[in-house]
Amino acid sequence: MSERARLGLFLGAATGMAVLLAWGMAGLPAFGAFHGAYALLIDHVVVAQRHATDAVTAVNFDYRGLDTLGEEFILFTSVVGLAVLLREQRSERERPPARAGEEHRFQGASCALRTLTLLLVGPLVVLALYVDSHGALTPGGGFQGGVLGAAALLLVFLGGGYLTMRRLSPHRLVELAEAGGAAGYGMIGVGGIVFAGAFLKNFLGYGTAGELISAGTIPLLSMAVAAEVSGAFVLLWSEFLDQALIVRRG
Amino acid sequence: MRELQAALFALLALGGLAVVLTRDPLRQALVVGVYGLLLALLFFALQAPDVALSQIVVCTVAVPVMILLALAKIHGGEHDEEDRKSSPEGEPR
Amino acid sequence: MSALAYGTAGWLFLVGLYGIVTSRNLIHMVICLTVVQSSTYVLLLSIGYRSGAAAPVFADIPPGSRAVDPIVQALTLTDVVVEATVVALMLALAVQAHKRFGTLDPNELTPLRG
Numbered sequence: 001m002s003e004r005a006r007l008g009l010f011l012g013a014a015t016g017m018a019v020l021l022a023w024g025m026a027g028l029p030a031f032g033a034f035h036g037a038y039a040l041l042i043d044h045v046v047v048a049q050r051h052a053t054d055a056v057t058a059v060n061f062d063y064r065g066l067d068t069l070g071e072e073f074i075l076f077t078s079v080v081g082l083a084v085l086l087r088e089q090r091s092e093r094e095r096p097p098a099r100a101g102e103e104h105r106f107q108g109a110s111c112a113l114r115t116l117t118l119l120l121v122g123p124l125v126v127l128a129l130y131v132d133s134h135g136a137l138t139p140g141g142g143f144q145g146g147v148l149g150a151a152a153l154l155l156v157f158l159g160g161g162y163l164t165m166r167r168l169s170p171h172r173l174v175e176l177a178e179a180g181g182a183a184g185y186g187m188i189g190v191g192g193i194v195f196a197g198a199f200l201k202n203f204l205g206y207g208t209a210g211e212l213i214s215a216g217t218i219p220l221l222s223m224a225v226a227a228e229v230s231g232a233f234v235l236l237w238s239e240f241l242d243q244a245l246i247v248r249r250g
Numbered sequence: 251m252r253e254l255q256a257a258l259f260a261l262l263a264l265g266g267l268a269v270v271l272t273r274d275p276l277r278q279a280l281v282v283g284v285y286g287l288l289l290a291l292l293f294f295a296l297q298a299p300d301v302a303l304s305q306i307v308v309c310t311v312a313v314p315v316m317i318l319l320a321l322a323k324i325h326g327g328e329h330d331e332e333d334r335k336s337s338p339e340g341e342p343r
Numbered sequence: 344m345s346a347l348a349y350g351t352a353g354w355l356f357l358v359g360l361y362g363i364v365t366s367r368n369l370i371h372m373v374i375c376l377t378v379v380q381s382s383t384y385v386l387l388l389s390i391g392y393r394s395g396a397a398a399p400v401f402a403d404i405p406p407g408s409r410a411v412d413p414i415v416q417a418l419t420l421t422d423v424v425v426e427a428t429v430v431a432l433m434l435a436l437a438v439q440a441h442k443r444f445g446t447l448d449p450n451e452l453t454p455l456r457g
Contacts (some may be wrong), residue, residue, distance in 0.1 A: 002368060003365075006364065007364070007365060010360070010361065010365075014357050014360065014361070018357060019358065021353040021356075022353070023390075025345075025349040026351065028345070028349060028390060029345075029347045029390075030344075031344045031345040031348045031349070031389060031392065032344070032392055032393060032394035033393075033394070034390065034391055034392060034393045034411070034412055036391075036412060036414075038414065039391070039412040039415075040300075042413055042414065043399060043406075043407070043410045043413065044406070044407050046401070046406070046413075047401050047406035048406065052400075053400060053401045053402040054300070054400050054401075054402070055399035055400065055401065055410070055413035055414045056300045056301075056399055056400075056416045056420065057300070057417075058413075059413050059414055059417040060417040060420065060421065064417060067418075067421075068417075068421055071421040071422070071425050074425050074428075074429075075424070075425050075428050077430045078425075078428045078429050078431070079428055079431075081432050081435075082431055082432050082435045083435065084427075085435045085439055086359075086435050086438070086439075091305065091361070113352050118394070120418050131303070137402055138400060138402055139299035139303060139398070139400055140300070140303065141300065143304055143418075143420060143421060143423075143424045144303045144304050144307060146424075147304070147307040147308060147311070147312060149306055151307065151311045154311070155313060160304045164360060179350075180261075206410045209286070210402065227421065229424060232428060233312060233428075236316065236428065236431045237316070237319070239435075240316060240319035240320065240323065240434075240435075241319060242432075243319075243322040243323045243438065244319050244322040244326055252344065255344075256347055259347050259348055259351045259385075260347070260351075262351055262355070262385070262441060263351050263354050263355065263358075266354070266355045266358050266359065266378050266381070266382075266434075267358055269362075269374065269378050270358050270359065270361065270362035270375050270378060271362075272355050273371060274369070275369065275370040275371050275374070276452070278370075278371060278374050279374075282365060282374055282377060283412075285351070285378075285381075289381055289384070289385075290436075293384075293388060294413070295391070296388045296392050297392065297396060297397060297398040297399075297410075297411045298398065298411070298416045298419070299350045299398050299400070299421050300416055300417075301384070301388065301419045301420050301423065303423055304420050304421065304423040305423050308423050308424055309377075309426045309427075312431075313370065313377065313402060313427060316430065316431050316434055317370060317374065320434040320435075320438050321370065323438050324438060324441050324447065329431055332350075338371060
């Protein structure tokens with residue numbers, strides 16, 4: 001089908017879709033007039049029931065923990081798919097470094113870039129751990145903290161070179177972290193069956209709202225998710241970097 | 251607050267159009283980073299700090315990095331093809 | 344205001360689709376897909392918003408005060424991170440397609456021949 005025919009077909013379909021969307025959205029409640037019962041109920045009971053002050057994290061890891069398990073496994077599967085796709089093919093092999101003894105260095109790293117990134121790695125790791133552990137108290141949680149932790153390793157690559165990054169995150173350890181995080185979530189769910197009678201039911205003591213150790217299994221699940229998300233993103237970037245810097249067709 | 255939200259919605263619509271109309275993937279990586287920041291600002295204005303945190307980290311760190319690495323691989327591969335074709339004696343196997 | 348909020352979501356969806364249909368580069372197509380994904384986030388969060396309400400974090404406001412919907416935020420939060428990995432998977436597919444066929448133009452990716 002030619003370009004113009006395809007574009008014409010699309011414009012026709014898009015007009016129809018726009019009409020349907022407008023008709024559907026006309027039936028929605030007005031912007032700002034939300035009155036769903038489930039959400040309002042959760043807003044009222046979350047602090048009293050779970051002793052967690054962040055309702056979004058409590059919904060993610062407790063009230064709708066099963067949905068988060070599914071999302072976590074989507075992440076896991078797509079990273080596995082990517083690792084399979086980008087594995088070194090039979091016809092490829094490693095490109096030798098341009099000069100003997102030289103690392104596969106990020107070519108454009110000036111002194112300023114290197115200093116700045118290496119200075120920022122420490123604070124970023126601390127920030128990632130803070131966001132992870134305070135998931136039940138303030139905005140944050142496993143997903144955000146996990147990506148922040150992976151970003152700290154990316155800063156190491158930008159400032160210090162590719163092989164330094166690989167030395168700090170060996171392949172086995174990263175895969176272990178990712179798989180361990182995914183399995184850990186499932187194990188804590190099974191702990192819910194063993195100790196409290198239902199999968200993913202919150203079985204630890206709730207503590208006092210506002211303390212770091214409170215809200216039962218929510219911080220533990222948050223840590224498991226953080227390990228998985230960090231491992232997943234570091235694996236992603238390492239695969240892409242391998243492809244871009246090292247592998248080439250034989 | 252309502253004016254801020256209205257302005258952000260309008261800017262977002264323009265931003266989406268800008269992302270689509272930028273045809274070169276290298277420039278698009280930058281434009282999508284800015285679009286992600288605009289989206290995070292909108293999420294803050296809609297009282298969703300958790301989502302905004304996620305969005306900032308993902309759309310300004312993860313996505314442009316992956317686009318740039320994919321582009322580096324693609325154009326590095328072309329470079330290697332030329333190298334291979336231009337050297338008549340084969341590489342050591 | 345409702346028209347602006349929901350209309351932006353619909354507009355972003357259609358603009359992203361237009362980008363995908365008229366794309367000449369696989370990587371450009373993948374980035375237009377992120378625009379389509381962001382339209383769903385905008386729609387979800389616009390539905391859950393309540394006027395004059397605060398964020399659903401009760402660390403400094405008394406529990407029971409007026410807050411926006413936490414469930415759509417939980418949905419959108421996990422979605423943002425997971426879609427980033429799906430985008431990575433599609434970029435890997437684009438890289439492999441370039442290795443096999445030497446081109447990134449979807450019009451030139453011919454079907455497999457026997």
